[in-house]
Amino acid sequence: MTDDxxxxxPVPTMRDIARAAAVSQSTVSRVLxxxxxxxxxxxxxxxxxxxxxxxxxxxxxxxxxxxxxASTNLIGAVVRDFSDPFFAGAIEALVVESMSHGYNVxxxxxxxxxxxxAIPLTTVLETRHTDAVVLLGDxxxxxxxxxxxxxxxxxVVALWPGxxxxxxxxxxxxxxxxxxxxxxxxxxxxxxxxxxxxxxLPNEYRVREQAYLEFMRERFGAVPEGYAERCPSNLAGxxxxxxxxMDRPDPPTAVAVSTDVVAVGVLHAAHSLGVTVPGRLSVVGxxxxxxxxxxxxxxxxxxxxxxxxxxxxxxFAVRPARREPSxxxxxxxxxxxxxxxxxxxxxxxxI
Amino acid sequence: MTDDxxxxxPVPTMRDIARAAAVSQSTVSRVLxxxxxxxxxxxxxxxxxxxxxxxxxxxxxxxxxxxxxASTNLIGAVVRDFSDPFFAGAIEALVVESMSHGYNVxxxxxxxxxxxxAIPLTTVLETRHTDAVVLLGDxxxxxxxxxxxxxxxxxVVALWPGxxxxxxxxxxxxxxxxxxxxxxxxxxxxxxxxxxxxxxLPNEYRVREQAYLEFMRERFGAVPEGYAERCPSNLAGxxxxxxxxMDRPDPPTAVAVSTDVVAVGVLHAAHSLGVTVPGRLSVVGxxxxxxxxxxxxxxxxxxxxxxxxxxxxxxFAVRPARREPSxxxxxxxxxxxxxxxxxxxxxxxxI
DNA sequence: TTGTACGCGTTATCAT
DNA sequence: ATGATAACGCGTACAA
Numbered sequence: 040m041t042d043d044x045x046x047x048x049p050v051p052t053m054r055d056i057a058r059a060a061a062v063s064q065s066t067v068s069r070v071l072x073x074x075x076x077x078x079x080x081x082x083x084x085x086x087x088x089x090x091x092x093x094x095x096x097x098x099x100x101x102x103x104x105x106x107x108x109a110s111t112n113l114i115g116a117v118v119r120d121f122s123d124p125f126f127a128g129a130i131e132a133l134v135v136e137s138m139s140h141g142y143n144v145x146x147x148x149x150x151x152x153x154x155x156x157a158i159p160l161t162t163v164l165e166t167r168h169t170d171a172v173v174l175l176g177d178x179x180x181x182x183x184x185x186x187x188x189x190x191x192x193x194x195v196v197a198l199w200p201g202x203x204x205x206x207x208x209x210x211x212x213x214x215x216x217x218x219x220x221x222x223x224x225x226x227x228x229x230x231x232x233x234x235x236x237x238x239x240l241p242n243e244y245r246v247r248e249q250a251y252l253e254f255m256r257e258r259f260g261a262v263p264e265g266y267a268e269r270c271p272s273n274l275a276g277x278x279x280x281x282x283x284x285m286d287r288p289d290p291p292t293a294v295a296v297s298t299d300v301v302a303v304g305v306l307h308a309a310h311s312l313g314v315t316v317p318g319r320l321s322v323v324g325x326x327x328x329x330x331x332x333x334x335x336x337x338x339x340x341x342x343x344x345x346x347x348x349x350x351x352x353x354x355f356a357v358r359p360a361r362r363e364p365s366x367x368x369x370x371x372x373x374x375x376x377x378x379x380x381x382x383x384x385x386x387x388x389x390i
Numbered sequence: 391m392t393d394d395x396x397x398x399x400p401v402p403t404m405r406d407i408a409r410a411a412a413v414s415q416s417t418v419s420r421v422l423x424x425x426x427x428x429x430x431x432x433x434x435x436x437x438x439x440x441x442x443x444x445x446x447x448x449x450x451x452x453x454x455x456x457x458x459x460a461s462t463n464l465i466g467a468v469v470r471d472f473s474d475p476f477f478a479g480a481i482e483a484l485v486v487e488s489m490s491h492g493y494n495v496x497x498x499x500x501x502x503x504x505x506x507x508a509i510p511l512t513t514v515l516e517t518r519h520t521d522a523v524v525l526l527g528d529x530x531x532x533x534x535x536x537x538x539x540x541x542x543x544x545x546v547v548a549l550w551p552g553x554x555x556x557x558x559x560x561x562x563x564x565x566x567x568x569x570x571x572x573x574x575x576x577x578x579x580x581x582x583x584x585x586x587x588x589x590x591l592p593n594e595y596r597v598r599e600q601a602y603l604e605f606m607r608e609r610f611g612a613v614p615e616g617y618a619e620r621c622p623s624n625l626a627g628x629x630x631x632x633x634x635x636m637d638r639p640d641p642p643t644a645v646a647v648s649t650d651v652v653a654v655g656v657l658h659a660a661h662s663l664g665v666t667v668p669g670r671l672s673v674v675g676x677x678x679x680x681x682x683x684x685x686x687x688x689x690x691x692x693x694x695x696x697x698x699x700x701x702x703x704x705x706f707a708v709r710p711a712r713r714e715p716s717x718x719x720x721x722x723x724x725x726x727x728x729x730x731x732x733x734x735x736x737x738x739x740x741i
Numbered sequence: 742t743t744g745t746a747c748g749c750g751t752t753a754t755c756a757t
Numbered sequence: 758a759t760g761a762t763a764a765c766g767c768g769t770a771c772a773a
Binding site: 100101102103105106111113121122124127128130131134135138143144145146147148168190191274275278303304306307310329330332333334335336337 | 473496
């Protein structure tokens with residue numbers, strides 16, 4: 040056995056180290072607490088303290104640190120829907136990025152609209168511990184949570200805030216540009232009867248829908264009646280939406296979808312309906328989630344720069360909060376998505 | 391504006407409440423700290439304290455609570471791979487379940503095998519805060535982490551531990567039964583040339599592979615040479631594995647796959663190769679992740695009772711740690727998976 | 742029934 | 758260069 044006396048013994052405190060190293064507890068703190076150039080310490084003492092600390096297996100107690108006003112190295116992440124692969128990917132990115140900065144991530148879950156109106160922050164996350172809070176997605180459904188956040192002192196950064204008012208520093212993608220890239224691709228292939236399926240998370244992707252409407256009007260003068268579908272933001276939603284679309288007397292030859300998750304549902308429905316993709320129907324998604332490269336057929340989509348967005352957010356969140364409130368409080372960073380052409384798009388069928 | 395004086399003021403402490411309510415801080419503590427019948431409190435005083443606390447927007451400081459030895463209401467979850475939809479689903483379930491018990495979840499990420507060997511627990515999670523640690527998946531790759539956990543005092547519960555030695559209380563599914571259910575289904579349809587694709591997370595799903603080998607020997611006397619494939623546990627892995635399988639002189643008519651994620655990759659490869667599913671090839675997955683019902687074609691698979699497993703784990707994790715070490719320390723709970731027949735399986739093609 | 746006093750493990754401010 | 762000592766917010770013996 041390599042672990043001998045250390046087994047199952049409560050973690051040593053600074054006092055233990057101090058006793059063992061025959062110094063005062065404050066000296067131990069000075070040596071250990073990282074403040075390297077704060078006060079000069081005798082190299083010999085420093086070494087001795089460090090050694091005993093290592094031997095005893097000392098680990099700082101972040102609770103005590105936090106009590107003193109120091110940071111807890113915890114970042115709170117509030118998500119509405121984990122099961123959404125897009126957010127799952129974003130969380131992974133967030134965790135990885137946070138850890139590379141020495142932070143852990145505490146997950147908060149804003150439950151999808153229970154009957155009870157007000158969901159205070161404390162219900163969702165014990166924020167007082169977290170050095171910062173990252174909001175993933177549109178949180179307008181939770182006004183109480185937002186109010187709590189507003190009134191609190193923790194730095195907040197909002198990611199993919201949809202149509203939420205920009206009250207926090209925000210990092211987002213240029214949804215409009217992404218949608219236009221997808222639609223341009225379809226038009227270049229020769230499509231004109233292009234429908235749009237919008238994943239309806241209350242008002243999250245309104246921007247994408249607007250971009251579609253705007254594009255269609257620009258390009259064709261009008262949006263074909265009933266070509267802008269909406270559906271719940273999940274696989275079944277996309278399935279149902281495409282069925283409605285193909286049921287029409289004038290079914291589209293192409294569908295742009297506001298999220299890949301819904302697009303996967305669309306692909307499934309097309310298959311069930313015997314509508315071959317891309318032979319009879321082209322499909323463009325948005326997000327480029329992991330499965331998108333491996334659907335049947337592989338999905339043409341718009342890549343969401345998750346890593347960049349999250350990296351930026353973490354950078355912002357862990358930045359020492361010593362800045363003036365007026366400085367970057369309205370900072371809005373926008374990243375550009377990029378079209379990824381795969382196998383779900385082709386020229387429309389010849390009539 | 392509804393928020394007036396409370397805006398941006400650091401959260402009030404018990405002392406603030408005490409001052410405002412003209413009582414001592416300990417009285418406030420007694421009233422607020424939940425211990426209802428601990429010591430009798432004058433109803434009038436109690437009411438006054440409660441009211442001022444509400445007015446001032448008091449919220450307990452869990453750091454201070456934790457320092458005092460109380461619980462932090464934090465559960466640490468260590469996952470190896472977030473991007474795996476199966477674990478994403480498990481984490482969601484864990485978060486939801488934990489919150490319903492008043493706990494938040496701190497995510498730890500065990501990075502997929504960097505060159506550096508030893509990954510101590512502290513790197514992955516500041517455990518000292520968490521009231522319990524939940525291990526998701528096989529952690530044998532991280533012996534140092536396991537050693538830290540073993541030496542520590544926090545209760546640990548292992549979920550889907552694969553072939554790890556059962557050193558912690560464990561909740562798992564009956565993988566063998568699940569695999570057999572899938573294989574029985576294929577055999578009932580008339581298949582004999584049944585291959586197996588195993589997602590290779592070092593040794594996570596060895597059990598499933600063993601179950602396949604055992605079944606085939608039982609049923610057909612032998613396992614066709616080279617029919618037990620292994621591949622990285624992701625979409626591309628399944629893709630590549632099926633290509634190897636179909637490249638053989640005697641390609642299988644059915645493939646059982648050890649995870650749905652890999653199975654989705656298999657479906658994609660089949661499509662790319664022009665092998666129709668289920669016409670020329672039947673595919674059975676394992677896990678029943680969210681997409682499985684919406685792949686093309688919808689995947690026949692074995693449902694993993696994630697919710698039940700996670701619920702059981704949380705129940706165990708938050709159970710007051712007052713039990714004797716010998717009692718339930720070797721507890722192993724096993725849940726039964728269940729076959730879900732969809733559209734990716736059919737009788738083998740007639741020759 | 743309520744108030745006083747102490748300690749949890751740290752960091753920060755004093756003195757030495 | 759180092760050692761006392763005072764907080765941080767809370768729970769809890771103990772005293773009143």
